[in-house]
Amino acid sequence: GVGRGGAAPLRFRGRVLLGPRPGATGGSPAIDLGPVVGILAAQYHNTYRLFVGMARRRGVLAYLFAPADVVWDERVVLGRSLHRGGWVRRPFPFPQVVFDRSIGIGSTETIAGFLEQLRAHGCTVFNGDLGDKWRMYQHLASYPQLRRHLPETVLLESWDTVRAMLSRWGVVYLKPAAGFMGLGVLRVAAAGPGVVRIASSANFGARVVPEAALAGQLGQWQAYGKWMVQQGLDLVRVGGRVCDVRVLALKDGRARWRVAGMTVRRARPGSVVSNLHQGGTVLPFQAFACRVPRRRGAAPLGVELRRLVKRILPAVDAIAPRAGDVGVDIGVDRDGRLWIIEVNTKPGRSGRLANPAVYSLPMEYARYLAGFGPASPARGVPPRPGTEGSGKESTALERIPEV
Structure with a gap:
């Protein structure tokens, strides 16, 4: 079978915990290796190198996999991880937590069924879909404090x-x-x-x-x-091209929301969308902010964006309690008014490590979901038992750097 006989041994350069399995009783509790995190993804670009690298620094065994990689009867996954700078396929332990980044793997129905199968095998899945855009719009519109920001x-x-x-x-x-x-x-x-x-x-x-x-x-x-x-919105333009702001919010090792960054995206000439996948480019925040009209005494644009995101995140938790990696797209019109364009749980990254938290926080949240508590940022090892904090959900937000 997989992982036996001539299978390549699994080597992990970092610290992985051995501890009692959650819920184990009796004098000889079972032992679990962990945290083990499977990243459900179809691509192997720089973003995933950074996810896996940050996982190792925080004592997390992380690998990429697709539905066809799971060997159900042996609880083994033929995943991919980094070895000497390249992606190598090898057998891995069954994941305790799955980070859903499943864009492009299969139909919505196929992925939903696969995730349910993982849950039935004891996996905790986070960052699943929020539903389609219409469902999300209706949900956000049910919050009076958000309604005025929705076109x-x-x-x-x-x-x-x-x-x-x-x-x-x-x-x-x-x-x-x-x-x-x-x-x-x-x-x-x-x-x-x-x-x-x-x-x-x-x-x-x-x-x-x-x-x-x-x-x-x-x-x-x-x-x-x-x-x-x-x-239709009359959004601020730079060089005649429409812009919007992608704000990235992630949960940390205590399941608290943190805003990890913001990116101004400028549409390709002639395009109606600013998405980087459609030819958009990244613009320095100040180059955009200086073109946004501000009322006398108004808070800086970055502060207003952060406040709006803080009001959106409880709505996200209400519809998807296990969301942990959220992109909020916000348009700013020529009067300086903020508009919620879209909220999604599979935001892209530029692939640049401008802010390491963009890549480390999902791994810290995965540790939390696996029951291992937060890791020390300095050495990637957990704190002493009893010092982890309450793990209580909140919407505490930190100062926003650019992604």
Whole structure:
């Protein structure tokens, strides 16, 4: 079987704990190796090198894996970890905690079933989906303190839905409810009787088309899933290109939210979205902030962004208590008003180690979920028993560096 006979031995350069299995009773408690964390992911780029490296520094055995890598009857995973600078596949112990980064692995239904199977085998899974964009919008809109920061959004029923929103706002965005990475977004503006001007996240540049043509296309797309119609926003531009701010919030080794960074993203020329996957680029925060109008006596922009995120995170916990790695996309309009564009649990990273917490905090939260408590940042070893703190959830936030 896997891990027997001629299988390569597992070597881990770091400190991994041996301790009583949680819930064990009797005079000879079972022993668990841990924390063991499986990162469910389909890619092996620099972000995951940093996750695995930070895990080792905090005494966590972490590896990457996909559904096909699990050998269920032997409770072994043929995962991938770093060895001499490269990714090596080898057998690993079954994970105690799974960090869900499953974009691009399979359909939503397939991944949901796989995660349920992992839970049935005793794994704790964190950072699962928040549901589609429409569900998340409805959830956030149920919080009075957030409602004023949400652009009006309705579910697309027919072209009459688009026509009504255009008459109200002049510009709207059409978005697939199950979309990600800015794919499939359309900007639609009124352009005269029976015609509209459209631009998309795929084709850079705008064109005028008959309403009937776009209505017919939307009808075909609706057969594959829900679409939303969203109020157009007049966001701050730099060099004529739309910008927004991605704020990254993560839970630490005591399950407390911390804001680990923010990134200003500037759209590619002609694009309607700022996502880096769609050609957007990173802009220094101050280069953006200096273009945002501020009222006399108003708090700095970074402080206002942090306050808004602090109000959003309890709503995230209410819908997904095991969320631990959240990206909040916030637009700032030309009047300085903040708008919540999107909240998701699989935010990308630039792959640069500008702030190590961006990569270390998910591993610290995984330690917490595995029952091993927080690690010492200096040496990657746990504190003495009784010094871990309460582990009580909170929304305490620290000063935000840039990611």
